[in-house]
Amino acid sequence: xxxxPRRRRLTDEEIExxxxxxxxxxxxxxxxxxxxxxxxxxxxxYPRPSFALLGLGIFAFLYCATVVTALRPRLHHARLPMxxxxxxxxxxGALAGSLTHGFLLFPLLAAAAALVVPGRWPLLxxxxxxxxxxxxxxxxxxxxxxxxxxxxxxLAAALVLAxxxxxxxxxxxxxxxxxxxxxxxxxx
Numbered sequence: 001x002x003x004x005p006r007r008r009r010l011t012d013e014e015i016e017x018x019x020x021x022x023x024x025x026x027x028x029x030x031x032x033x034x035x036x037x038x039x040x041x042x043x044x045x046y047p048r049p050s051f052a053l054l055g056l057g058i059f060a061f062l063y064c065a066t067v068v069t070a071l072r073p074r075l076h077h078a079r080l081p082m083x084x085x086x087x088x089x090x091x092x093g094a095l096a097g098s099l100t101h102g103f104l105l106f107p108l109l110a111a112a113a114a115l116v117v118p119g120r121w122p123l124l125x126x127x128x129x130x131x132x133x134x135x136x137x138x139x140x141x142x143x144x145x146x147x148x149x150x151x152x153x154x155l156a157a158a159l160v161l162a163x164x165x166x167x168x169x170x171x172x173x174x175x176x177x178x179x180x181x182x183x184x185x186x187x188x
Contacts, residue, residue: 026067033104045100055095062088070115085116096136103149106133107156114160130154
């Protein structure tokens, strides 16, 4: 029976050079999603464009506020990111139920909610947001989106949860290395 090769220990320099999860990496996705929705509103795809633009503006504000507050160390375990994420759910549901390409908002909702609940209720995000996307597609009668909308939401939430967890583990490893380097050597 072959013995698996031993993994090499990470050096302090490798840990310091490790990739950091930045909250600002999730913000440009709002622009990519809002462009088709905004163009639908401007090209007459929605009968009340002022309400649609107001809703999209509220969604963009809540999404950016959720992402930025969820990744601040002082605010991560506070109520503010949870309040923003909770307000994002009905806004997303209303926009997805009324706009033509509104299902593009569900992966953003899943990503923002995954940042808020990594240690609390990850299954709620992994199953709840795709379930909401499927329910919205079914209620609108768009049966062609009933599989791909929830799948996109699930993949977005899973990816953000994995990246955030990896970032937390890297930070814990850095802290442990620093603590070990700061403590005096007991053998001498």
